[in-house]
Amino acid sequence: MQPPIAPFRQVVLKVASRCDLACDHCYVYEHADTSWRERPMVMSDETAVQVADRIAEHAAAHRIQTTHVVFHGGEPLLAGIERLRRFSRTLRGAVEGVCDLDLRIHTNGVLLSRAYCDMFADEGVKVGISIDGDRLANDRHRLYANGHSSYEQVVRAITLLRDHYRHLYAGLLCTIDVRNDPIAVYEALVALHPPRVDFLLPHATWDHPPLRPGGQETAYADWLIAVHDRWRADGRPVPVRMFDSIILTASGGDSQTESLGLRPSDLVVIETDGSYEQADSLKTAYDGAPATGLDVFRHSLSEAALHPGFAARQGGLDSLAEECRRCPVVASCGGGLYAHRYRSGNGFDNPSVYCADLFRLISHLVEYERQSTPVPVHRLPTATLDALASGNASADDVAQLRAPQLSRARLAARRAATVVADQESWSILLNAERTDRAAVDDLLSHPYVHAWATRCATAGPARLTAADAGHLAAVAAVAAVRTGLAVKLTVPIVGNFLHLPGLGRMRTGGRDRAEVEAHDGSFAVRADGPWLSQDSPLWEPVRTLDATGPGLLLDDVDPYRDCYGTPVEDRLTGEAAAALGEVVGAALASLTADKRAAVRAGLRVLTPLPSGAAGAWSRTAYGAVALPLGADPATTARLLIEHFHRAQLGGLLDLLDLAAGDANLELLLSDAYGLLSVAELLGDEEIARLRTAISRITGGARSAVGRRFAAGLAEAAARLPLPAGSRQR
Template sequence: MSDPNLPFRQFVLKVASRCDLACDHCYVYEHADQSWRGRPTVMSDTTIARSAARIADHARDHELSRVDVVLHGGEPLLAGRERLGHIAGELTQALTGVCELDLKIHTNGVLLDEGFCDLFAERGIKVGISLDGDRVANDRHRLYANGRSSYDKVIRAINLLRGRYRGLYSGLLCTVDVANDPVAVYEALAELEPPRVDFLLPHATWDDPPPGKPREHGEWLVQIFDRWLADGRPMSVRIFDSALRTLGTRSSLTESLGLEPSDLVVIETDGSYEQADSLKTAYDGAPATGFTVEHDSLDVVARHPGITGRQTGLAGLSDECRSCPVVSSCGGGLYAHRYRTGSGFLNPSVYCADLLRLITHIQGAVSAMDSATHALPETDLAAFAAGYGGAEAVRRLDEGQQSLRRTLVASVGGASTSVEAWRLLTLIDREARPVLDAVLAHPYVRVWAVRCLTGGTDDGHLPAIAAVAAIRAGVQASLQVPIRDGSLHLPSLGRLQVGRVAEATVETADGRFTVHAEGRGLLVDLEDPRRTPEWFPVRRLVAGGWTVSLDDVDLYRDCHQWPAAARLSGEELDRWATMFAKAGELIVRDHPRYAPGLAAGLGVIMPLEPSADGSEVSSTARNAFGAVAAALPSDAVSLALLLIHEFQHVKLGAILDIHGLYDPKDTRLYYAPWRKDPRPFEGLLQGTYAHLAVTDFWRVRRLIDEDGAAHRAAVQFARWRAQTAEAVDTLAGSGALTGTGRRFVEIMRQTVSSWFDEPVGAAAENEACQAAAAHKREWYEHRADATDRS
């Protein structure tokens, strides 16, 4: 595609230009632009067909995977069931084979009945309803022309969606009015169990400012945010979720926040293309483009100065906005709210003070929550820095990880299209939080969440997580869950082979679940899994009182440096079980300072494919706290070392999630005595910390093992104490450590320094020196070769 302009992905179809209510805060009828008066009352068949074709052509030309279409008005239900069905059919037909269609309708709800809902269920149209809170709040503005209340009819419509049409319920839209009690408004909306709530600031400009004092709207929203946060974020609130996302450098979910370019266009009932219809509040004709579906393609509209001007991000903002500390989150506010006669839209939002108050409050709340949840006591930090850390200290690390996991999953779930799954998770969170915490603690749940957030999309795994939570909590539920490669993947439980279908229905009850796909039902009883041969459960390894999962089925486990192994055979499982039991016994007996932390924090071992050359392979993943990946080594001593070594990486990764130990802007590469390649600073820190445990392991083994094994252990001890000390010196002298990092590394130095007083035979010392020197020569030769090749 040669056109340089960004494609449209959101389309608002004004299917009806009149409304059956007379809301006095409506931007269509009560603000500057009055173009509705000269437009057809409903969209004609010709305009419908042409609009659908234009959208399909645009999606095809730009290779879009999905478009979002909202049927709007006026009041779109005034178009009638037949016309709405015709519109949905035209759009579906035009886009079939081109891209996915996400179709919604936004209504005031007073006409919504079973007939409309049956149509929407048939056509896959999700429904959003406008409601300003309780009866008092709603009747302040949302009235009929004769002053009669609309409240009872709207509540009836919402209850209809909450009942047999729950799958259609997409959320509520509430216009902020500072005359209303914010907590009463929040409680009234939350009681209706909306998947999402949109709080909209009333449309205003610098020429026509909003009622109330500066910051009053921001304070109103702050009160709701605090209550929403205290309630555990029971539903998605788009303005809050967007602020949280943009503060974390992710994209906004609303055009009223963030710096993302606009990708929305409006098609009016007469086929005119318009910019965002909120611009009607600025001046008469503000949203007009002069283009129509009859004569102009969407690429032509995309080149309109009003459209391109809203796609320049930071560069398109006023000087005052660009210098603001929260500009990356605020984004200058809603474009229409910036208007002032004489300077146009090159101004801060008329709600600038309100947005600053809200965003800085959210920023502070997140910082306080992180600090309270994640901060480690100095005694724990010192114990970890020394290379150890007992069970309680590791459990405190896991508490910090749990808070982080919940935040990540909430960020995905709050914006997910899997509304029923998200609703179920919030229900279980309220009624059985420890169960949900245990489900989220599975290491590869965080891996999934991070992939969704960094990739910018929910991949549909949320229903599987919700199903596991329901199974573990004993909650009855029915969910549509995607099928991957012919299997249903339930994290921490197992994999069910169901066949080549796109999705299956999972029904949960009393620790059992039934999966319906391809006209058959498969019942899985977790107490007796052998009854279902298609079920491949996650199996367990036991060493004394310590149990870990041997997970060779998780969908997201292949996130390590080495490839994941396929499902282990019974013979392979027996070898793992035998060796793990021996390694666990050895750790408890010979290396007791590591055993409690391992038992408290290591919950999953993920089998890796053996290396081609027979060398030992093992790994951890930064986002998979509690998991170690490994190919089964040759003996129990090697497995014990592998577990102790890799768990050091697990601990330090979690510490780095809490405490900044170094400057992330340091881009230098460093010599690491255990690697052939230069390492970034965090890589050197991780390796050095792991080799504290490696050194200590061989320090103990040289006193326990016999004959040749004792000599080998002595050589390893002598080599690694010297080279770990060298690496500690490199870290300390780098200038990249923070104050906390300097204290951490100094304790590491004290640990390794104390071992130089322990005697090692001359032969072992000599071999260690030769090995260290040989490694450094090879490292420099490798670098020289790489430099020559470049």
């Protein structure tokens, strides 16, 4: 029986097999493997066509939603503009209708020009550049063969991207040399305003260990810790993939780099002659280490995936050395980069040659994260807890839940950005936050932005859809609009609409992506035809329910409003929206002034459900309630109050351990709390059921705060009239 295949989602495509620099730390030309000498200097068109067909075949067979392809080398720009253009079009043509294609190029930058950038803009190719820091750090290794510096040419290339082709700027890659000043390197990189920085440990093995000046056992950890602590003190001005991966894996997420974490490798290298190889880093182990003996002309990618070399990197924890499996930081470390484990005699069955460094670095970051607490500690006053338990919370009591929910929303957005790995959009969000923190807070706490972020953070990269991943760009575009930044972003089209959360949607037609340009607080969208502004009849904005008072939104367009586990209505006509507003306004008016104020303090968004639905709320969309169309004001009032209170309890459960982790007790709490909020409308049977539920809650509460809350519920229930049957007895 054939073993299961772990499909390839990342392809490193070697379009050129020579380089115009002579970096002495290069793993391709300066380490053990010499196979490059026998390969074509550039990939042929015939090979590129076969590669494209193999990628499309593989994506179709394994239902891959997005394939990530990186043009690499050597120096890939040596392939030339027209060849790279042809390769880009060949790849996109082959996968059209099969999967999305994330196409990038990684270059040393010295040949990058406007002509290259114009072509990359036309073909949708993002550009990453290698630079090792300031001039002193960069010139320690990254020199021409004649010994001349490459620094000015590289900075010129980065400046060109940053200032004129920002939407192509994918980030910077820096190989660490512990002899360089870590802070000087960090400051030089941040000054170039990259959308992301990748720090790489220099390739080494147990046979050829890394440089350790003065015999320092954790020199690389110490260097990275200095950078990390400065980065955190600066407010994380740019995403750093190594740090973000450690933080994410420590909290149960997936790593964003093959050098850390336990996620199986999904990367294959295809050389200029079409041969399949394992990760390039293996070239540092021994001559021929990455070779598979397979190629695109004779073998499919699925056949390549069965090669023992790839299979050895699919086993997660079980594939690690025994010492690694016992290590407390293994979930974040994952044994380090596979190549760094090599020792002649027993191959890769070893911890990383950077084991001590990784242990110290990960431990430091985890402890730093614990002490700094990503979600600020929020303490609820006892009087507020008691008021919430009684069902008589004031507007001020309800407002106490807003700050912790904002903290949760911000953390979910950060984790989503790490999973999505769209560093350009995340950088725009950070810039917007520096411009107007309140505006970005308001955006991130929108119920359906929070629902999207939670979905991404929970799903992880393997289960992420292209629409989920692309939505970060939509969030960033709205942040730019709200803060007045000037940006241009590519945003996905879902169901013929481009969605801008909290603002509305633009009907765009059948393409899969559109451009959004934000400037001076306004925006324009372009898909196939001309630029469309928010004055276009194709723009469908989020509306305000005017009859309910100021600020209550009717959101019937957001794609993430489907978080209730029940179907939602699509955009209402103007007449239907006005009718819903009148009904909800009348429902609110029927409440006491205190209840009405409490609802308005915690409710931000209403979403319509089909007629006859029961109403709904969602734990991931705090501040929103879904209500059915066609209900009268009295029914609407009951559903509004009941589900609003269930949502408030959800917010309370996010803050306090009322149920001690007991999911059944949480459900009982939600049902009882919702019914208690409309107790005056309940019949005898419902009151009896409510009392029974509260009795079970009181008996099951284990935490001190849970017992206090249960006692408050019981006291409130005791004030209710007895059912008629009980009174007769």
